[in-house]
Amino acid sequence: xxxxxxxxxxxxxxxxxxxxxxxxxxxxxxxxxxxxxxxxxxxxxxxxxxxxxxxxxxxxxxxxxxxxxxxxxxxxxxxxxxxxxxxxxxxxxxxxxxxxxxxxxxxxxxxxxxxxxxxxxxxxxxxxxxxxxxxxxxxxxxxxxxxxxxxxxxxxxxxxxxxxxxxxxxxxxxxxxxx
Amino acid sequence: xxxxxxxxxxxxxxxxxxxxxxxxxxxxxxxxxxxxxxxxxxxxxxxxxxxxxxxxxxxxxxxxxxxxxxxxxxxxxxxxxxxxxxxxxxxxxxxxxxxxxxxxxxxxxxxxxxxxxxxxxxxxxxxxxxxxxxxxxxxxxxx
Numbered sequence: 001x002x003x004x005x006x007x008x009x010x011x012x013x014x015x016x017x018x019x020x021x022x023x024x025x026x027x028x029x030x031x032x033x034x035x036x037x038x039x040x041x042x043x044x045x046x047x048x049x050x051x052x053x054x055x056x057x058x059x060x061x062x063x064x065x066x067x068x069x070x071x072x073x074x075x076x077x078x079x080x081x082x083x084x085x086x087x088x089x090x091x092x093x094x095x096x097x098x099x100x101x102x103x104x105x106x107x108x109x110x111x112x113x114x115x116x117x118x119x120x121x122x123x124x125x126x127x128x129x130x131x132x133x134x135x136x137x138x139x140x141x142x143x144x145x146x147x148x149x150x151x152x153x154x155x156x157x158x159x160x161x162x163x164x165x166x167x168x169x170x171x172x173x174x175x176x177x178x179x
Numbered sequence: 180x181x182x183x184x185x186x187x188x189x190x191x192x193x194x195x196x197x198x199x200x201x202x203x204x205x206x207x208x209x210x211x212x213x214x215x216x217x218x219x220x221x222x223x224x225x226x227x228x229x230x231x232x233x234x235x236x237x238x239x240x241x242x243x244x245x246x247x248x249x250x251x252x253x254x255x256x257x258x259x260x261x262x263x264x265x266x267x268x269x270x271x272x273x274x275x276x277x278x279x280x281x282x283x284x285x286x287x288x289x290x291x292x293x294x295x296x297x298x299x300x301x302x303x304x305x306x307x308x309x310x311x312x313x314x315x316x317x318x319x320x321x322x
Binding site for chain 2: 020023024027030031034035061
């Protein structure tokens with residue numbers, strides 16, 4: 001529902017039908033993760049938002065830097081899906097299929113790339129910054145970002161495979177530029 | 180007992196799950212019914228919490244009007260603001276500042292006070308939320 005409406009909603013803010021669909025999709029999402037919880041991209045988003053320096057998105061008051069939550073989560077998601085796909089390739093492919101990706105020729109080894117690609121298409125089309133480098137981070141920050149994410153047990157430990165601080169030190173650099 | 184037969188297929192899973200959802204009301208005009216919903220729950224006094232920007236939006240005025248029409252006593256706090264040092268405690272890193280990622284002609288009528296430099300901001304001016312900005316430099320926020 002999001003993948004078929006979000007781009008239209010941004011391009012045509014007056015289209016009440018797609019905006020209504022986005023509201024309903026957001027409500028479904030809240031019911032879903034209110035029960036199932038959230039995982040790695042969210043855990044990684046906390047230091048991304050917390051260590052903010054200068055970034056101010058368009059349309060926000062410019063008296064303080066901020067990376068909105070949805071933005072700080074989605075910038076990490078493609079790298080995370082490539083990382084977690086080997087734990088359950090078929091579930092990752094199913095998610096990509098639900099987002100409209102063609103998965104008929106995809107094998108288990110493609111699952112991470114296929115889902116990452118499906119996810120990347122949406123922020124790219126609606127003006128989200130291209131990765132952590134576009135909101136003020138560089139590869140030198142990976143160690144500190146990883147250290148900031150590790151205490152977020154509530155979300156880090158819900159990942160479908162174990163995550164070490166060393167893994168996070170690689171996931172952050174992999175999120176610097178996402179397309 | 181069709182349902183129980185169906186459940187037998189789940190026996191190998193070895194786990195039960197619970198699902199707890201808040202009551203959600205969704206639909207066109209649903210916000211106008213918030214006064215009725217409060218009354219239905221037996222609530223007589225409520226606190227509405229927004230930030231200064233959100234305070235100027237239509238949904239908030241609809242909420243306040245609905246509460247008033249239902250004779251619910253509503254207190255409105257409109258100064259939610261960012262507090263530096265959230266969890267995890269961010270550390271200041273010496274790096275060259277990026278050029279500001281802002282568009283030049285953006286409308287800022289809702290936050291004109293914020294264009295003042297920090298030392299020019301008036302503290303405690305009740306007409307806007309930014310004036311009470313006093314960032315905690317000490318311990319991290321609880322929670």
